[in-house]
Amino acid sequence: HHCTSKMIVWNRLTTLIVATSTLLLAMTANSEPSCKTSKVVMKDNIDNNLQIIDDGNAASTSAVEADHSLLGHRLDPTDWTTFREEMHQLLDSCCDRMERYRQKPWIPPPSSLASNVELPIPPTTTTTTTTTSTDDNADATTKFSSSQDDGNGQPLSKVINTLTNHILPHATGNTHPQFFGWVHGAGLPSSIAADLVAATMNSNCGGRHQGANDVEIACINFLTRGAGFSESAGTDAESASTKPFGVLTGGTSQATIYALMAARTKKFGFEVRQKGILHLGPVRVYVSNDAHSCINRAMECLGHGSESVVRIPQREDGSMNTDILRERLMEDGKVGITPLAIVGTAGSVTIGAYDDFDKIADLANEYNTWFHVDAAFGFWTRLSQNPTIRNLTNCIGRADSIALDAHKWPGVDYDCGALLVKDGNHLRDSMRSRPAYLKSSSAGLAGGDVWFTDYSLDLSRGFRALKLWTALKTAGCHAIGQVVTDHCHLASYMAKLVDESSLLEMAHRPRSNIVCFSFQAKDVAAADIATDLQLRGKGVFSTINLRGVDCLRAALVNHRTTEEDIANVIASVEEAVTRRMRSEN
Numbered sequence: 078h079h080c081t082s083k084m085i086v087w088n089r090l091t092t093l094i095v096a097t098s099t100l101l102l103a104m105t106a107n108s109e110p111s112c113k114t115s116k117v118v119m120k121d122n123i124d125n126n127l128q129i130i131d132d133g134n135a136a137s138t139s140a141v142e143a144d145h146s147l148l149g150h151r152l153d154p155t156d157w158t159t160f161r162e163e164m165h166q167l168l169d170s171c172c173d174r175m176e177r178y179r180q181k182p183w184i185p186p187p188s189s190l191a192s193n194v195e196l197p198i199p200p201t202t203t204t205t206t207t208t209t210s211t212d213d214n215a216d217a218t219t220k221f222s223s224s225q226d227d228g229n230g231q232p233l234s235k236v237i238n239t240l241t242n243h244i245l246p247h248a249t250g251n252t253h254p255q256f257f258g259w260v261h262g263a264g265l266p267s268s269i270a271a272d273l274v275a276a277t278m279n280s281n282c283g284g285r286h287q288g289a290n291d292v293e294i295a296c297i298n299f300l301t302r303g304a305g306f307s308e309s310a311g312t313d314a315e316s317a318s319t320k321p322f323g324v325l326t327g328g329t330s331q332a333t334i335y336a337l338m339a340a341r342t343k344k345f346g347f348e349v350r351q352k353g354i355l356h357l358g359p360v361r362v363y364v365s366n367d368a369h370s371c372i373n374r375a376m377e378c379l380g381h382g383s384e385s386v387v388r389i390p391q392r393e394d395g396s397m398n399t400d401i402l403r404e405r406l407m408e409d410g411k412v413g414i415t416p417l418a419i420v421g422t423a424g425s426v427t428i429g430a431y432d433d434f435d436k437i438a439d440l441a442n443e444y445n446t447w448f449h450v451d452a453a454f455g456f457w458t459r460l461s462q463n464p465t466i467r468n469l470t471n472c473i474g475r476a477d478s479i480a481l482d483a484h485k486w487p488g489v490d491y492d493c494g495a496l497l498v499k500d501g502n503h504l505r506d507s508m509r510s511r512p513a514y515l516k517s518s519s520a521g522l523a524g525g526d527v528w529f530t531d532y533s534l535d536l537s538r539g540f541r542a543l544k545l546w547t548a549l550k551t552a553g554c555h556a557i558g559q560v561v562t563d564h565c566h567l568a569s570y571m572a573k574l575v576d577e578s579s580l581l582e583m584a585h586r587p588r589s590n591i592v593c594f595s596f597q598a599k600d601v602a603a604a605d606i607a608t609d610l611q612l613r614g615k616g617v618f619s620t621i622n623l624r625g626v627d628c629l630r631a632a633l634v635n636h637r638t639t640e641e642d643i644a645n646v647i648a649s650v651e652e653a654v655t656r657r658m659r660s661e662n
Contacts, residue, residue, distance in 0.1 A: 183250025284528030305474025322501025395430025424455025429591030460558030
C-alpha cells in the first residue's frame with residue numbers, strides 16, 4: 078500500500094512538473110521570440126504521461142508518425158502470401174529430413190555454428206545532450222545503440238536458410254536407427270503436425286476454459302487407466318473416496334518433485350506448505366542402488382538434501398532387495414527417522430531392471446509411507462501384448478504415484494512426461510495456490526473445472542498434450558505396444574551376437590530393452606570405442622561401469638531400429654575394437 082501511494086504521488090508530481098515546464102516554455106517564447114525553442118507535445122496515456130519531443134526536425138517527426146502507424150502490426154508478416162510460401166518450403170525441408178532419418182546419423186556441429194547463430198548484443202541506452210538555446214540550458218534525450226547491428230530483424234527467408242542449413246543438420250542424432258545412447262526417443266512425424274497446430278494456437282495451458290484442457294485430460298485418463306488406477310469409494314468415515322488424475326510435465330525429473338511434494342503433505346499435513354520443514358525432523362526416501370539421480374535432485378529441491386535418500390542393495394536380477402529395505406525401515410524408525418516415501422523403479426538406469434511392486438506396496442502400507450514408481454520408460458511395457466514383458470510392471474497400479482516419459486519409448490517428440498496419482502484431489506491440494514487475479518468463474522474464459530496449474534508449479538504451460546494425443550491417435554496403443562515388444566526382441570538379438578563374438582562379452586543378461594557388454598581385451602576403454610563409433614557415424618552407445626567392468630550400454634527405444642541395424646552396429650564395434658588393439662600393439 079505504501080508503494081502504491083508513493084507511485085500515485087510521483088505520477089501527480091510528474092504531471093505537475095511537465096505542465097509547469099510547458100507554461101515556462103510558452104512564457105519564454107513570448108518574451109524572447111528570437112530564441113529557438115523546443116515544443117513539448119503531451120499525450121495522455123492510461124497509465125502514465127507519454128512525452129514526444131519535437132526538435133523541429135521534419136524527418137524525425139515523420140519517423141515517429143510512421144512508426145506509430147505500425148501499432149498493432151509490428152511483428153506479423155506484412156505479406157501473408159509470401160509467408161505461406163516460405164513456410165511450405167520449410168515444411169518440405171523438414172519432411173525431407175524426416176524421410177532420410179536412416180541416412181542421418183549424429184554429426185558434430187562445426188565450429189562456425191556458434192557465429193552463425195550468434196544474436197546481436199541488445200541495444201544499450203546512452204544519454205546525449207543537445208543545446209537548444211544560446212544559454213547553458215540543454216535537453217537530455219535517451220537513444221539506443223547497438224555494437225552489432227541497427228536492431229532491425231532479418232527477412233524470414235534468411236532466417237529459414239539458417240534454420241535448414243545450419244541448425245537442422247546438427248541434432249542429437251536420436252532419430253537415427255543406430256542411436257542407442259541413454260534412453261532417447263526417436264521422435265514421430267505426427268509430432269510435427271501437433272507442434273504446428275500447438276504453435277498456431279499458442280495456448281497457455283495453465284488454466285482457463287479452453288480446448289487444450291480437454292486434450293490433456295483425455296491423455297491423463299488414458300495413462301491412469303493404463304497404469305491400473307481406479308476410482309475408490311471410501312469404506313468408512315476415515316477413508317475418503319479417491320479419483321486418479323495427474324498432469325503432464327517436462328519429464329520424469331519434474332514429475333518426481335511433484336510426487337514427493339504430495340508425499341510430504343500426505344505424511345505431515347498441508348500446513349507444511351506454510352510452516353516449512355524445519356520442525357519436521359529427519360526424513361528418508363528409500364530407493365534401489367540403481368535408481369535415477371532425479372530422486373536425489375528432487376530431495377535437494379524440497380530442502381531435505383540428497384543425504385535423505387537411502388539406496389538399498391539389489392538382488393541378482395537388479396531389483397531392490399525388499400528384505401534389506403524392511404530392515405532399514407525398522408532401523409530408521411527406532412531412531413526417530415520418518416519414512417517419507419519408497420520409490421520403486423520400472424526400468425533402471427544401468428540394466429533396465431524392474432522392482433517387485435507388490436512387495437514394495439505391502440511395505441509402504443505397513444509403514445504408512447507413500448509409494449512412488451519411477452517408470453520413465455518402463456511404464457510403456459503396459460502396452461505390450463507379450464505377457465512376459467507386460468508382467469514386468471505387474472502391480473504398478475498399487476503405487477500412490479507414477480512418473481513417466483512419453484518422449485522415450487513411444488517416441489513422442491521432446492518434451493512430454495507425466496505424473497499420475499491415485500488421488501487427484503490430494504495432488505491438487507498439495508500444489509494449488511490461487512491469488513485473486515487467478516480466481517475462477519462459473520462462466521467465460523476464467524471458467525473450466527480443471528486448471529492444470531493447480532496440479533503443478535507451472536502457471537505458464539505449453540500444449541505438450543497435443544503431441545501425445547496425436548501419437549496415440551495416429552500410431553495407436555497397439556502399434557506402440559508392438560514397438561516395445563520389438564525392442565525386447567532386438568535386445569535379445571544383440572545379446573546373441575555379443576555371445577557369438579570372440580571380442581565381446583555380456584556384462585548382464587537383458588531383462589527388457591537394455592544391453593550392457595564389455596570387451597575380451599581389458600585394456601580397451603568403452604569410452605574410446607563409443608567416441609570412435611559416434612565420430613564415424615556408425616552408432617551411438619552410452620557407457621556404464623558394472624561391478625568394476627567398463628561397458629557399452631545400448632538402450633533400445635528407437636522405433637526405426639531393425640535387426641540389420643543391430644548386426645551392423647555390433648560389426649562396427651568389433652571393427653573399432655580390432656583397430657584399437659592393433660594400434661596399442
